[in-house]
Amino acid sequence: MKKRLYLELENCIGCRSCLAACTQCGGHEQRNRNYVYDVNPLVNRQTMPLMCLHCVNPACARSCPAQAIQIHENGAVLSALVEKCIGCQNCTIACPYGIPKFDTEQNLMYKCDMCIDRSKDGIPPMCASVCPSNTIQWLSDEEIDAKQKQFNLNNGKWVTSMPYLENETNVKVNLPGILQGVTKLF
Amino acid sequence: MQRDKFFREIENVRHPNETLVKTHCAYCGMQCGMNLRVNTQTNKIVGVEPRYDWPVNVGKMCPKGVTAYQQTNHDDRILKPLIRDDASLKGTTKGFREATWDEAYDLVAAKFNELQTKYGKDSLSVFSGVSMTNEKCYLTGKFARVALGTRYIDYNGRFCMSSAAGGFLRSFGVDRGSTLPWTDLHETDCLFIAGSNTAECHPTSMFRVWHVQERGGYLIVADPRETPIARRADVHLDLRPGTDLALANGIVNLLIQNGYVDEEFVNNHTNGFEETKELVKEFTPEYTSQITGVAPEKIILAAEIYGKAPNAIVAFARGIEQHTKGVDNVSGYTNMALVTGKIGRPKAGVATFTGQGNGQGGREHGQKSDLLPGYRKLTNPKHVEEVCQVWGITPEEMPQPGVSAYEMFELMEQKTIRGLYLLCSNPAVSAPNQNFVRKALKGLDFMVCSDFYLSESAEFADVILPSVTWSEDEGTVTNLEGRIIKINKAQEPLGESKPDWQIQVELAERIGKGKYFSHLKTAVDVADEFRLASKGGNADYYGATWDKIDKQDGVFWPCKDENDEGTPHMFLDKKFYHPDGKAKICALPYRPPAEEPDQEYPLRLTTGRVVFHYLSGNQTRRIQFLRDMCPEPYVEIHPETAAKYDIVHEERVRLFTRRGEAVYKVKITEAIRKDTVFVPYHFGHEQSINLLTIPALDPISRMPEFKACAAQIEKLEAKKVQ
Numbered sequence: 056m057k058k059r060l061y062l063e064l065e066n067c068i069g070c071r072s073c074l075a076a077c078t079q080c081g082g083h084e085q086r087n088r089n090y091v092y093d094v095n096p097l098v099n100r101q102t103m104p105l106m107c108l109h110c111v112n113p114a115c116a117r118s119c120p121a122q123a124i125q126i127h128e129n130g131a132v133l134s135a136l137v138e139k140c141i142g143c144q145n146c147t148i149a150c151p152y153g154i155p156k157f158d159t160e161q162n163l164m165y166k167c168d169m170c171i172d173r174s175k176d177g178i179p180p181m182c183a184s185v186c187p188s189n190t191i192q193w194l195s196d197e198e199i200d201a202k203q204k205q206f207n208l209n210n211g212k213w214v215t216s217m218p219y220l221e222n223e224t225n226v227k228v229n230l231p232g233i234l235q236g237v238t239k240l241f
Numbered sequence: 242m243q244r245d246k247f248f249r250e251i252e253n254v255r256h257p258n259e260t261l262v263k264t265h266c267a268y269c270g271m272q273c274g275m276n277l278r279v280n281t282q283t284n285k286i287v288g289v290e291p292r293y294d295w296p297v298n299v300g301k302m303c304p305k306g307v308t309a310y311q312q313t314n315h316d317d318r319i320l321k322p323l324i325r326d327d328a329s330l331k332g333t334t335k336g337f338r339e340a341t342w343d344e345a346y347d348l349v350a351a352k353f354n355e356l357q358t359k360y361g362k363d364s365l366s367v368f369s370g371v372s373m374t375n376e377k378c379y380l381t382g383k384f385a386r387v388a389l390g391t392r393y394i395d396y397n398g399r400f401c402m403s404s405a406a407g408g409f410l411r412s413f414g415v416d417r418g419s420t421l422p423w424t425d426l427h428e429t430d431c432l433f434i435a436g437s438n439t440a441e442c443h444p445t446s447m448f449r450v451w452h453v454q455e456r457g458g459y460l461i462v463a464d465p466r467e468t469p470i471a472r473r474a475d476v477h478l479d480l481r482p483g484t485d486l487a488l489a490n491g492i493v494n495l496l497i498q499n500g501y502v503d504e505e506f507v508n509n510h511t512n513g514f515e516e517t518k519e520l521v522k523e524f525t526p527e528y529t530s531q532i533t534g535v536a537p538e539k540i541i542l543a544a545e546i547y548g549k550a551p552n553a554i555v556a557f558a559r560g561i562e563q564h565t566k567g568v569d570n571v572s573g574y575t576n577m578a579l580v581t582g583k584i585g586r587p588k589a590g591v592a593t594f595t596g597q598g599n600g601q602g603g604r605e606h607g608q609k610s611d612l613l614p615g616y617r618k619l620t621n622p623k624h625v626e627e628v629c630q631v632w633g634i635t636p637e638e639m640p641q642p643g644v645s646a647y648e649m650f651e652l653m654e655q656k657t658i659r660g661l662y663l664l665c666s667n668p669a670v671s672a673p674n675q676n677f678v679r680k681a682l683k684g685l686d687f688m689v690c691s692d693f694y695l696s697e698s699a700e701f702a703d704v705i706l707p708s709v710t711w712s713e714d715e716g717t718v719t720n721l722e723g724r725i726i727k728i729n730k731a732q733e734p735l736g737e738s739k740p741d742w743q744i745q746v747e748l749a750e751r752i753g754k755g756k757y758f759s760h761l762k763t764a765v766d767v768a769d770e771f772r773l774a775s776k777g778g779n780a781d782y783y784g785a786t787w788d789k790i791d792k793q794d795g796v797f798w799p800c801k802d803e804n805d806e807g808t809p810h811m812f813l814d815k816k817f818y819h820p821d822g823k824a825k826i827c828a829l830p831y832r833p834p835a836e837e838p839d840q841e842y843p844l845r846l847t848t849g850r851v852v853f854h855y856l857s858g859n860q861t862r863r864i865q866f867l868r869d870m871c872p873e874p875y876v877e878i879h880p881e882t883a884a885k886y887d888i889v890h891e892e893r894v895r896l897f898t899r900r901g902e903a904v905y906k907v908k909i910t911e912a913i914r915k916d917t918v919f920v921p922y923h924f925g926h927e928q929s930i931n932l933l934t935i936p937a938l939d940p941i942s943r944m945p946e947f948k949a950c951a952a953q954i955e956k957l958e959a960k961k962v963q
Contacts, residue, residue, distance in 0.1 A: 065473070066448075068440035068447055069852070070304055070441070071853075071870055074866075075866050076307045079289055096910070097909050097911065099467060099911065099912050101472065176254075181291075184300050185300065186448075187302065187303055187446075187447050188448055237457050238457050239459070240456065241430070241550065241551070
C-alpha cells in the first residue's frame with residue numbers, strides 16, 4: 056500500500072531528531088536536507104519542521120534550465136542529477152519553501168529525496184522513522200483521509216494540506232490546531 | 242496503538258557490506274531499541290538504522306540516539322592507559338603519558354596498598370555510575386567490598402534516582418520505577434506529569450503522550466517552565482520550584498473532599514489514610530496557591546480531571562525529586578494514585594522517568610552505600626549472609642554501610658577518604674557546589690579514573706584506565722519500565738580499551754583478591770554470578786536469562802525462575818511489598834526548600850537538561866551534531882524580569898549564588914516563571930551551573946537540591962563601571 060509523508064505540526068517538540076536522522080540515509084552523504092524552525096522563540100517553545108513537500112508540479116523542476124531535477128514514480132522530487140546540474144541555483148529561488156540546498160564546492164543542488172532508497176520500497180524515510188513526537192508520519196491515503204475527516208473543522212482557522220502556493224503536494228500537512236476536532240473522553 | 246503493528250512489520254534497509262546489530266541506546270532510561278550498522282570489512286560501527294520491532298519506541302529515536310553510534314570510533318577516545326607523574330598538574334588535561342596496562346595496574350595496586358596500609362581499609366573509595374550494564378554495576382559493588390574491602394562506595398544515582406527509590410520504598414515497599422509497561426501510557430485517560438520535561442529528556446515517550454490527547458484524554462503538567470509538553474497540556478500547573486509537596490497535598494485534599502476516594506481500595510490495601518486526610522485539610526486551593534503560586538482554579542481543575550479519569554497515570558522526574566524533600570514529593574504525588582485506587586491495574590499507576598540508562602538496575606545491585614545485590618540491605622544480617630555465600634566471604638569481612646555520593650567529597654576534604662576509583666561518572670560537572678567538590682578531588686592522595694574520554698573529572702586523576710563504550714561489550718540493562726533488556730556487542734574494543742568488569746577482575750588479581758574474581762572470564766560469567774546474587778531479593782533477576790530477554794522482548798523484574806515470564810504490571814493482586822501487604826498513604830507536612838529567595842538573592846535558580854545533551858555532557862558535547870545544536874549553556878529569563886535588570890536577549894550576564902558564579906548568555910522567553918531562572922547543567926569548567934547549586938541533601942535519599950536555590954543576576958558592564 057502506498058504511503059506518504061504526513062506532517063502534524065502541532066506535535067513538534069523541536070528535538071531536531073529528523074535533522075540528525077536525515078544524515079543517516081544511504082544516499083545523503085551525511086548531510087541533512089530539512090529544517091526545523093522556532094516559531095516564536097521569545098514567547099514559547101513551539102517549533103515546526105519544514106521539509107520538501109514534494110509538489111506534484113514542482114517549481115524547482117520547472118525552473119531548472121538543465122532538467123536536472125527528476126521526479127521518481129512514487130512522487131519524490133529528487134536531488135539534482137550530478138551530470139546535468141549546472142549550478143545556476145534557479146531552483147533555490149523558485150521553491151516557495153526554500154527547500155533546495157546548494158553545495159558551492161561541488162556546484163550542485165541537493166535536497167530531500169524522501170530517502171528514495173527507503174521510500175521506493177515502502178520503508179519510511181529516516182525522518183518519519185525516528186520522529187519521536189509523531190510530527191512526521193508515514194501514512195496510507197486511507198489514514199490521511201481519516202485524519203482529514205477528523206480535523207477538517209471548516210472553521211476557517213486552519214486547514215489540512217491546502218493547495219498553498221504550489222497546489223497539490225505529495226506530502227500532506229496539518230497546521231497547528233490538531234486538537235480542535237477532538238471530543239474529550241469525559 | 243494501531244500504528245505500532247505497522248511499524249513492527251517494517252523491514253530494515255541493509256546497505257552493501259554492512260550488517261545490523263540490534264541493541265539499545267547508550268543514553269537515558271528509555272533505552273530505545275536501535276540497530277547499529279557495522280561494516281563487515283572493517284568490523285567498525287558506521288551508523289544507525291531504526292529498530293522498528295522494539296515495542297517501547299518502535300524505531301523512534303531522539304537526536305542523541307540517532308548520533309549515539311558516533312561515540313565509539315570518536316577521535317577523543319582514550320586508547321591506552323595514561324599515567325600522570327606530576328600531581329601539581331591535577332585539575333588540568335596536562336602531564337599524562339601513555340603506559341602499558343601492566344604499569345598502570347602495578348601503580349594502582351601499589352598506591353591502593355600504600356594508602357590502606359597507612360590509613361586503613363576505608364581510606365579508599367569507589368564512585369561509580371549507572372550508565373552501564375547491570376553486570377558492571379553488580380561487579381563494582383563486589384569489587385569495592387571484596388577486593389578493596391572499603392565501606393565507601395556510592396554512585397551518581399544519588400544525583401538522579403535516589404529520591405524516587407526512597408519514595409517508592411516508603412509508599413509501596415518496593416522500588417520499581419514504573420508500576421506498568423510504557424506500552425500502557427497512550428491508553429490511559431489522564432496523564433499527570435510533574436517535574437518532567439518529557440519532550441527533551443525522554444523524547445520517545447512523546448508519541449504516546451500526544452496520543453492520549455488525540456484520543457480525548459487529558460494531559461496535566463506541573464512545571465515552573467512552559468516546556469514543550471506543558472505548552473500543549475490541558476492544565477499547566479506553573480508552580481514555584483521547590484513547592485511540589487504543597488501542590489500534591491492540595492490535590493490529594495481536593496480528591497478526598499470531592500468524593501474521589503476509592504474506599505474499598507483504601508480500607509483493604511493501604512495504611513495511613515486518616516492521618517493524611519487530616520494533614521492535607523489545611524491545603525485548600527487558596528492556601529496551596531499561596532505557597533505554589535499556581536492559580537486556585539487550575540489546582541481545582543487538575544484534581545477534578547484526575548479524580549474523574551477512569552484510568553490515570555501519575556508520572557514524575559528529577560523536577561520533583563532533586564529536592565531536600567524529594568522523597569516526600571514522590572510519596573506525595575503517589576498519594577494521588579493510592580487514595581483514588583488508580584493503581585494495580587493496566588493503564589493506571591505511578592511511574593518515574595528514569596534519567597540514566599540503567600538508573601533502575603544500577604541502583605538495585607549494590608553500588609549504593611547501603612545496598613547489596615537484589616535490593617538487599619547491608620544492615621540486614623540475613624541479607625548480608627545470603628550475599629556472602631555467593632561472594633565466598635564471611636559476614637565479618639563485609640564492610641559496613643558508607644555514606645552518600647556528595648558526603649564522600651566531604652570525607653575527602655576531611656582526609657578520611659584519601660584514594661578514589663572513579664568510573665562511569667563525571668562528578669566534576671554533575672555534583673552540586675563544584676568549587677568544594679573540585680577542591681576535594683584535587684586534594685586526594687591518589688585517584689584512578691576509568692573512562693573512554695578524558696572527562697572533566699578525569700582531569701583530576703593520577704591514572705586513567707581506558708574503558709569501552711556501550712557497544713563494545715554486552716550485558717543487561719533495566720529500562721525505566723523495570724524491563725531487563727540486552728545490550729549487544731557491535732565491535733571489538735577500540736585500541737587497548739577494556740570493559741570495566743574486566744578491569745576490575747584484573748585489578749582484583751593485582752591486589753591479591755584473585756580467588757574471588759578470577760573465575761569471571763566473560764561478560765556471561767559475570768551475568769550468571771549476578772543473577773544468582775540477586776536471587777531471593779526484592780529485585781530478583783534470577784529467571785531473567787539472556788535467552789528469555791531475547792524471546793520476550795525483555796523481562797520485567799521480579800522474575801524468580803526459569804518458568805517465570807516476569808512482571809510487566811506490578812500490584813495486580815493489590816499486594817504491596819510492605820510486611821502487611823498494604824501500601825502506605827503518607828502524611829507529609831510541607832517544608833520549603835533549603836534556601837529561599839531573599840533581598841540579596843531574589844531569584845529562584847533551577848537546572849535541567851536540553852534535548853541535545855545527556856548528563857554531564859562528557860559524551861554528547863563531543864558529537865558534532867549535538868554540539869552544533871547546543872554549544873553552550875544559557876540562562877532562561879522571563880522578559881519582565883530581564884527588563885528589571887536591563888538585560889537583553891543574548892547578552893552575557895553574571896549569575897551568582899552564595900556558593901559560586903558563572904557567566905551565561907541570556908535567553909529571553911515567556912515560557913518561564915518571572916521569579917525563576919533556568920540553566921542547563923551539561924557543561925563543565927567555568928560554564929558549570931553546579932558551581933552555583935546548593936549541596937543541601939534530602940534526609941532520606943541524600944539527594945542534593947539541584948532544582949531550587951536562591952540566585953542573583955548582574956550585568957557584566959555594570960561591574961566594569963564600578
